[in-house]
Amino acid sequence: MNRFPFTSLSPDLQARAAAIRLLCLDVDGTLTDGRLYLDEQGCESKAFHVHDGQGMVLLRRAGIDVVLITARHSPVAHRRGQELGIAVMDGVKDKLSQVQALAAEQGLTLSQVAFMGDDLADLPSLRAVGLALAPADAHPWTAQSAHWQSTANGGQGAVREACDLILAAQGRVEEFFDGSRS
Numbered sequence: 001m002n003r004f005p006f007t008s009l010s011p012d013l014q015a016r017a018a019a020i021r022l023l024c025l026d027v028d029g030t031l032t033d034g035r036l037y038l039d040e041q042g043c044e045s046k047a048f049h050v051h052d053g054q055g056m057v058l059l060r061r062a063g064i065d066v067v068l069i070t071a072r073h074s075p076v077a078h079r080r081g082q083e084l085g086i087a088v089m090d091g092v093k094d095k096l097s098q099v100q101a102l103a104a105e106q107g108l109t110l111s112q113v114a115f116m117g118d119d120l121a122d123l124p125s126l127r128a129v130g131l132a133l134a135p136a137d138a139h140p141w142t143a144q145s146a147h148w149q150s151t152a153n154g155g156q157g158a159v160r161e162a163c164d165l166i167l168a169a170q171g172r173v174e175e176f177f178d179g180s181r182s
Contacts, residue, residue, distance in 0.1 A: 009169060016131040016147055017169030021112040023059060024099050024125065025159060027070035027077045029118035030135055033155035046076045049156055053084055055163030060085065062172045067102055069095050071121055096124040116162050118142055118154050133162045 009017070028034055031052055037045040056066045068081050068088040081088035092098045095117075103113050111130035115122065118138040126132035126145045134146035135158035143149055148165065150158040167173050 014169050017166050019112050020114045020166050021108050022065045024067050024069050024115045026117035026122050029154045030116050048080050051157045052159035055160035059163050069098055099125050
């Protein structure tokens with residue numbers, strides 16, 4: 001078993017991932033499988049993968065900020081973000097403007113920002129950032145704009161793979177193997 005799956009990154013992908021200081025994530029279809037569960041009262045539920053949560057926590061511990069950005073108003077996404085200590089921006093109609101504002105607030109250039117998304121609303125952000133990421137099951141029109149695509153589908157560990165990629169490119173993987181920081 002290969003303990004470090006990202007040992008043979010292309011030089012371009014290595015450089016892009018090494019520069020990342022902020023990861024912005026779409027929610028529906030990226031952190032979830034894209035299905036929306038609504039009960040008879042209209043209450044929404046979603047499933048989140050624990051591996052994705054762990055990946056986001058590891059990135060934060062490595063000094064990389066993580067923000068969830070979704071077009072939907074989502075109390076469920078806010079709850080997940082609260083559990084992980086991650087900011088959630090919901091009801092965002094223009095994700096690129098939100099990404100640009102977050103980068104500016106942190107004094108970052110867009111080359112220091114990664115964005116992971118799965119569908120057309122994510123394209124402007126994917127095309128603007130330094131590292132464009134997509135889950136394995138992203139819509140083909142979206143996937144073609146990604147610098148990297150996970151092997152896992154959205155909601156099934158795709159975000160964890162992206163987090164691991166960034167950590168590996170920055171040489172930060174080994175520090176998490178002793179168990180004291182996970």
